[in-house]
Amino acid sequence: MAEDLSAEIGPDRSLLLVDDDEAFVKRLAKAMEKRGFLPETAESVAAGKAIAQSRPPAYAVVDLRLEDGNGLDVVEALRERRPDCRIVVLTGYGAIATAVAAVKIGATDYLSKPADANEVTNALLSRGELLPEPPENPMSADRVRWEHIQRVYEMCDRNVSETARRLNMHRRTLQRILAKRSPK
Structure with a gap:
């Protein structure tokens, strides 16, 4: 059973999940709700940007490649409306260049799929004190x-x-x- 992290999350527990994989986003929303977040989902760049404009959340998890465009557009919209939003970019197409681009425009962290709810929660709540472990195997x-x-x-x-x-x-x-x- 997932632990409730409401105290660590803070008073604003709003969370936007943007991913075009319907099954994945529903599972992640349930898991994040069990951890104390108040998730809202969007399955496209347009829907994600609309939510960012109307009710910008305190936290967001955004897929990089969506059917109608690039998730970085949602990250930019969130940064404009809510500069303190903690954003994690999540993608199955992990590359250093896209990670750097995501962080440059305001993402807090970057995770490659498949990422579980614990990894997402840790990325959303981390304050960057710990350096990541070096990889065991160098890149091919x-x-x-x-x-x-x-x-x-x-x-x-x-x-x-x-x-x-x-x-x-x-x-x-x-x-x-x-x-x-x-x-x-």
């Missing part, structure tokens, strides 16, 4: 290549044509690489 060569491509892609404001030009690769090849999950 494929992963390093993937990270470099993602970094250039973010530097080019997610413009595929410009990224392909800078990386000296065919645009279609780059599109195929970007559509795949990151290597281990």
Whole structure:
């Protein structure tokens, strides 16, 4: 059974969960409610931004890739309306470049899927005192290549044509690489 963390959460327990995976977002909402949060869900960038404008929450968990756009747009909307909002970006397409972009525009933390409710809660409530443990295994060569491509892609404001030009690769090849999950 999950513990109630209401005292640690504070008086404003509002939590926005933005993810287009309906089953995942419902499970996470139930789990976060058991921990003392008051979750509200959205399954698109548009819905997330609408909630951010009308009733900005104290906490938010935002998926990076949504069907109607990029979750970073929701992060920006939340930062504009509520600068003290603690935001965790959650994604199945984890890359250092996107993590850096998320933190630069105001995310508190960044987690790769699959992340459980305990990891999400710890990320939302952490105040950054502890440094993360160094990884046991270094990145593979494929992963390093993937990270470099993602970094250039973010530097080019997610413009595929410009990224392909800078990386000296065919645009279609780059599109195929970007559509795949990151290597281990």
